[in-house]
Amino acid sequence: MFGKIFIGSLLWMSLLGAAQAESLLINGAGATFPYPIYSKWFDEYSKLHPDVHFNYQSIGSGGGIRQTSEGIVDFGATDGPMSDEQLQKAKVKILHFPTVLGAVVPTYNVPEVQSDLTFTPQALADIFLGKITKWNDPEIAKANPGGKLPDKPIIVAHRSDGSGTTYVWVDFLSKVSPEWKEKVGVGTAVKWPVGLGGKGNEGVTGLVKQTPYSIGYVELIYAEQNKLPFGKVQNASGTAVKANLESVTAAAASAKMPEDFRVSITNPPGKEAYPIASFTWLLIPAQISDPAKGKAIVDFLHWMLQDGQKMAPPLSYAPLPKEVVTMEEKAIGQIKH
Amino acid sequence: MLIVALSVLLITAIIALELYLHSHLSIEKFGWAFLSRSTWDPVMEEFGALPFLYGTLVTSAIALLIAIPVGLGVAIFLSELAPRRLSDPITFLVELLAAIPSVIYGLIGIFVLVPWMRNVLEPILGTTLGFLPIFQGAPYGVGMLTAGIVLAIMVVPFIVSVSREILLAVPRSQREAILSLGATRWEMVWIAVLPYARSGILGSIFLALARALGETMAVTMVIGNRPEVRASLFEPGYTMASVIANEFTEATSDLYLSALIEIGLVLFAVTIVVNALARLFIYSLSTKRGAVRT
Amino acid sequence: MNTTIPLHRRLTNIVMLSLTGLFTLLTLGILFFILGYITYHGITALDRDFFTKLPKPVGEAGGGMANAILGTIKLLALASLIGIPIGFFGGVYLSEYGKETTIGFLVRFAADLLNGFPSIVMGIFAYILIVLPMKHFSTLAGGFALGIMMIPIALRSTEEFLTLVPASIREAALALGLPEWKMVTFVVIPTAFRGIMTGVMLNIARVAGETAPLLFTAFSNRFWSKGLLEPTASLPVMIYTYAIAPYEDWHRQAWAAGMVLLMLVLVANLIARLVLHRRFFQPGAS
Numbered sequence: 001m002f003g004k005i006f007i008g009s010l011l012w013m014s015l016l017g018a019a020q021a022e023s024l025l026i027n028g029a030g031a032t033f034p035y036p037i038y039s040k041w042f043d044e045y046s047k048l049h050p051d052v053h054f055n056y057q058s059i060g061s062g063g064g065i066r067q068t069s070e071g072i073v074d075f076g077a078t079d080g081p082m083s084d085e086q087l088q089k090a091k092v093k094i095l096h097f098p099t100v101l102g103a104v105v106p107t108y109n110v111p112e113v114q115s116d117l118t119f120t121p122q123a124l125a126d127i128f129l130g131k132i133t134k135w136n137d138p139e140i141a142k143a144n145p146g147g148k149l150p151d152k153p154i155i156v157a158h159r160s161d162g163s164g165t166t167y168v169w170v171d172f173l174s175k176v177s178p179e180w181k182e183k184v185g186v187g188t189a190v191k192w193p194v195g196l197g198g199k200g201n202e203g204v205t206g207l208v209k210q211t212p213y214s215i216g217y218v219e220l221i222y223a224e225q226n227k228l229p230f231g232k233v234q235n236a237s238g239t240a241v242k243a244n245l246e247s248v249t250a251a252a253a254s255a256k257m258p259e260d261f262r263v264s265i266t267n268p269p270g271k272e273a274y275p276i277a278s279f280t281w282l283l284i285p286a287q288i289s290d291p292a293k294g295k296a297i298v299d300f301l302h303w304m305l306q307d308g309q310k311m312a313p314p315l316s317y318a319p320l321p322k323e324v325v326t327m328e329e330k331a332i333g334q335i336k337h
Numbered sequence: 338m339l340i341v342a343l344s345v346l347l348i349t350a351i352i353a354l355e356l357y358l359h360s361h362l363s364i365e366k367f368g369w370a371f372l373s374r375s376t377w378d379p380v381m382e383e384f385g386a387l388p389f390l391y392g393t394l395v396t397s398a399i400a401l402l403i404a405i406p407v408g409l410g411v412a413i414f415l416s417e418l419a420p421r422r423l424s425d426p427i428t429f430l431v432e433l434l435a436a437i438p439s440v441i442y443g444l445i446g447i448f449v450l451v452p453w454m455r456n457v458l459e460p461i462l463g464t465t466l467g468f469l470p471i472f473q474g475a476p477y478g479v480g481m482l483t484a485g486i487v488l489a490i491m492v493v494p495f496i497v498s499v500s501r502e503i504l505l506a507v508p509r510s511q512r513e514a515i516l517s518l519g520a521t522r523w524e525m526v527w528i529a530v531l532p533y534a535r536s537g538i539l540g541s542i543f544l545a546l547a548r549a550l551g552e553t554m555a556v557t558m559v560i561g562n563r564p565e566v567r568a569s570l571f572e573p574g575y576t577m578a579s580v581i582a583n584e585f586t587e588a589t590s591d592l593y594l595s596a597l598i599e600i601g602l603v604l605f606a607v608t609i610v611v612n613a614l615a616r617l618f619i620y621s622l623s624t625k626r627g628a629v630r631t
Numbered sequence: 632m633n634t635t636i637p638l639h640r641r642l643t644n645i646v647m648l649s650l651t652g653l654f655t656l657l658t659l660g661i662l663f664f665i666l667g668y669i670t671y672h673g674i675t676a677l678d679r680d681f682f683t684k685l686p687k688p689v690g691e692a693g694g695g696m697a698n699a700i701l702g703t704i705k706l707l708a709l710a711s712l713i714g715i716p717i718g719f720f721g722g723v724y725l726s727e728y729g730k731e732t733t734i735g736f737l738v739r740f741a742a743d744l745l746n747g748f749p750s751i752v753m754g755i756f757a758y759i760l761i762v763l764p765m766k767h768f769s770t771l772a773g774g775f776a777l778g779i780m781m782i783p784i785a786l787r788s789t790e791e792f793l794t795l796v797p798a799s800i801r802e803a804a805l806a807l808g809l810p811e812w813k814m815v816t817f818v819v820i821p822t823a824f825r826g827i828m829t830g831v832m833l834n835i836a837r838v839a840g841e842t843a844p845l846l847f848t849a850f851s852n853r854f855w856s857k858g859l860l861e862p863t864a865s866l867p868v869m870i871y872t873y874a875i876a877p878y879e880d881w882h883r884q885a886w887a888a889g890m891v892l893l894m895l896v897l898v899a900n901l902i903a904r905l906v907l908h909r910r911f912f913q914p915g916a917s
Contacts, residue, residue, distance in 0.1 A: 339724055339734075346737060427659065553842075581751050
């Protein structure tokens with residue numbers, strides 16, 4: 001009896017698996033920053049094109065850069081654009097395609113605090129440098145008059161993997177804190193002065209959620225989906241801004257988009273701009289050998305620039321500015337398949 | 338048939354070779370200093386394995402410190418005190434602990450042990466023994482002590498299983514001789530049985546150590562992933578196996594990947610040595626005194 | 632002669648012996664706690680979707696791990712295909728032809744070493760050998776890593792069970808005029824069959840829970856993986872990914888997967904014990 005059920009289930013599963021046998025699998029890996037919107041896109045796209053599956057693994061931008069450079073995945077994703085050196089060393093020529101705009105927010109777990117905290121750039125840099133160690137430190141308190149900050153040690157959480165989210169965060173910190181720029185610098189994986197390491201945006205969110213008195217940096221949607229509070233950050237013009245669609249779009253407004261789409265929009269001028277925002281990119285090889293895959297990828301990119309953009313706001317990602325979309329539509333022609 | 342058997346030797350050798358070949362970039366750049374430098378900086382491409390060696394050793398040491406007395410205690414109970422009818426099923430149950438996959442230990446570690454460490458054990462240790470540098474600092478919950486405890490649970494069955502067999506193999510004459518001199522049960526164990534079984538028990542400890550050194554998932558999930566040498570056990574740390582698991586797919590440069598593989602090579606070498614010692618101790622017992630099977 | 636043992640020695644005796652009993656209770660307690668905790672959280676989390684549906688987009692509740700279950704089955708099948716034959720024939724060689732030889736000793740030693748290699752090192756090995764040249768992650772690479780891990784256990788357990796077959800049976804077969812290879816193939820191996828199969832089952836159960844070697848070989852997959860050359864989801868990797876993430880629904884599914892894995896391991900071990908226990912009471916088997 002059990003034998004029959006067992007064999008039956010096995011057969012059934014292999015049939016289910018075999019039913020997918022005609023479909024095309026395209027493998028990608030990279031940033032966890034845009035994972036929620038990418039997984040939504042790939043899911044929706046496969047509903048429209050049931051024979052094409054984009055299998056995306058969120059292993060961090062560092063992983064995306066590496067695996068794409070080695071040619072081990074068909075495409076990658078990163079929120080820290082590849083450096084000239086990385087592009088040169090890559091085994092294939094790689095093109096950057098921005099997909100959405102997102103924000104990196106300082107999320108925290110302080111039971112005593114009910115309203116949103118405001119952080120000055122200096123406070124954030126010093127917390128992550130390990131110079132500010134208690135929640136009731138004057139640098140934090142002065143931006144939050146009336147907030148009852150507890151006398152507890154701050155537990156810092158950062159990424160343990162190579163991360164574009166890290167890149168955006170430390171890019172910002174380097175711009176606002178010369179000490180950070182000198183001591184730690186910018187990259188997808190840096191030598192953190194203090195803190196616990198979490199794997200992926202998911203890991204850091206999990207750490208902050210489970211560790212009282214901790215602070216971490218994550219992409220906006222992760223804080224929202226997990227109902228974690230996140231602070232306002234003081235921008236270059238002195239206003240305390242909370243990350244949302246408007247402030248992120250404002251951050252991109254002042255940026256001049258270069259031809260290869262690699263640009264940083266942290267700490268921009270602009271009263272409404274959120275200071276820690278970023279484009280996130282898909283890394284596509286300029287030459288795709290498999291024609292079926294190439295056609296699918298190009299088709300997906302066009303879809304992403306039109307229908308895909310509409311799905312961004314519900315997940316708290318800002319859609320690309322119109323000029324960028326136009327530039328990209330033309331640039332897709334560079335992909336040879 | 339012979340060829341198949343020889344292939345086992347071949348595979349072992351090839352693994353060693355491949356590991357060595359692919360770490361040569363890192364070996365060339367850093368040499369032996371790789372083992373004593375504590376900077377792990379992928380941005381500046383400065384790599385040193387010391388924090389991982391430290392983390393691996395510390396967590397394994399904690400694991401052994403807990404698992405040896407507990408494991409020996411259980412082995413003594415099962416070989417000297419429990420009637421055979423109880424001893425066999427209990428041994429089976431203890432050995433089940435070894436069969437539980439590492440990732441499941443990690444699962445329980447994250448959701449049960451870490452909160453308990455953060456809310457109960459670490460504060461208690463901090464207030465009572467906080468003058469010791471190893472118990473200072475904020476209770477994160479994750480950290481080296483937590484990883485050590487998880488490892489302890491995972492290696493106890495190895496010590497119990499092997500030690501029990503060894504203790505059972507100690508000849509009755511040893512026991513009867515000392516009992517006839519008026520020793521208590523415990524004294525018999527302590528004075529006559531344990532010393533006789535010494536090398537086998539040592540072998541079991543080395544086996545447990547080898548297992549602890551290479552353990553990856555459970556440790557990665559509770560150690561906090563921080564490549565730094567710190568005195569306090571409450572602090573997060575990093576082990577050789579964990580850093581490979583976390584960073585392998587993302588090593589963005591050839592040197593980075595090579596450094597990670599070199600860590601794999603070091604881990605590999607250490608594990609071989611410990612395993613070889615373990616087998617030596619246990620083999621010597623079985624050839625001299627017969628009847629012990631591992 | 633005064634035979635009363637001094638108090639401090641009696642006390643030590645009682646204290647130490649009680650301690651051993653306490654430690655045993657502690658160890659068993661931990662085992663039952665783990666089993667109970669996972670069963671409780673796993674059973675409340677299991678539903679039909681778990682076995683039939685694919686994972687849903689990030690942040691959306693629901694979905695299942697059907698692809699991971701199939702992936703684990705495929706990986707284990709491939710690993711067994713690689714590891715069991717090598718281990719089996721190696722074990723036959725060791726027990727029938729290599730008992731006291733140097734080669735026998737070396738092979739046994741190598742197998743023990745291989746057994747002790749950290750599983751993540753096996754993952755690196757498979758990455759170097761298969762993923763890099765092929766330029767992508769695959770079920771093949773994962774199965775290969777797991778297969779190599781199966782070899783030493785298959786080897787030692789085959790050897791052990793063959794050795795248990797009593798000399799009388801071998802001699803009887805030889806006395807009847809059978810050539811040695813026929814004796815081994817048609818008499819010795821079938822006698823040890825049950826034990827060997829048990830060893831195989833335990834081997835598979837052990838390898839089923841391995842996560843580290845799969846992290847950069849089979850990688851993972853949100854969809855079904857076809858054939859052997861694509862990355863595949865697997866139960867242990869899903870547990871790991873979901874456990875360290877912040878989504879409650881993912882935690883729920885991690886418990887469910889953990890329970891499935893645990894049940895597999897437990898059942899295999901229980902069956903093994905029942906089979907072997909009975910075996911040892913059969914007359915003629917030493």
